[in-house]
Amino acid sequence: MSQIEEIPQGAEVSIFSKNEKKARQAIAKLNLKEVKGISRVTFKKRGNQIYAIDNPDVYKSAAGTYIVFGEAKVEDLTQRLQQAQAQAGAEGVEPVAEGATPTDPASITADLQAASISKPEEEEDDNEEVDETGVSAEDVALIIEQTNVSRSKAVKALKKHDNDIVNAIMELSQ
Structure with a gap:
């Protein structure tokens, strides 16, 4: 009888294929450094087609070359834009769920303006x-x-x- 363990909700589990295991071993030998904190990588192709990798494993070489591991999914920007416009038109302004980021243009503009305001640093030498x-x-x-x-x-x-x-x-x- 096999023992089944439950995976906690929200935990990230990765099952690597044989080829991916070999690639990771080769990368380990190249002394590449893992880049932490990247939640999404996108690659844009002609025709507004995007390949997106959510929660990727990213490695960087000393020369600035990046290697990305993860499952690439095709996203079509024009389709997403049409869906967002249809949803916004049908509901008026979309309610924002708790913890989610607002998607209406006014809040995005406000966020960008707030982010662009630089914090005042040491202003001691301004007067001299x-x-x-x-x-x-x-x-x-x-x-x-x-x-x-x-x-x-x-x-x-x-x-x-x-x-x-x-x-x-x-x-x-x-």
């Missing part, structure tokens, strides 16, 4: 004058635009990196 000699005003403006920092911080970062815009932006973006 910074010597801008040897620094291009265009470079400073570009850094301010890309990183949303004060002018003095942008000038200091440019000087620290010998007018290297990329490294200055990278420093201020962290």
Whole structure:
């Protein structure tokens, strides 16, 4: 008589095929690092066709190449859009279930605006004058635009990196 164990509700269970086990063993030998926190991977194809992998196992190489394991399902964006429009038209505004994210355009716009508001960081050096000699005003403006920092911080970062815009932006973006 075989013993059957119950799987707790909400638990993730993976049963690997023989080929997938071999592929995972090969990946383990390549010293790839597992990327945590990815809940969905999508691949877009012509004709608004999308292959989506929910809860994938993602690995990254040192060169920036990604390997994704999971079950790919075909999703058609035009079909999903038509379904959403039909549902919104029939019900007016769709009620949002507890824990779900709202899908109406006004709430999505509000969420995007709230996410784009940058938190004020240390504003200590905003009031002090910074010597801008040897620094291009265009470079400073570009850094301010890309990183949303004060002018003095942008000038200091440019000087620290010998007018290297990329490294200055990278420093201020962290």
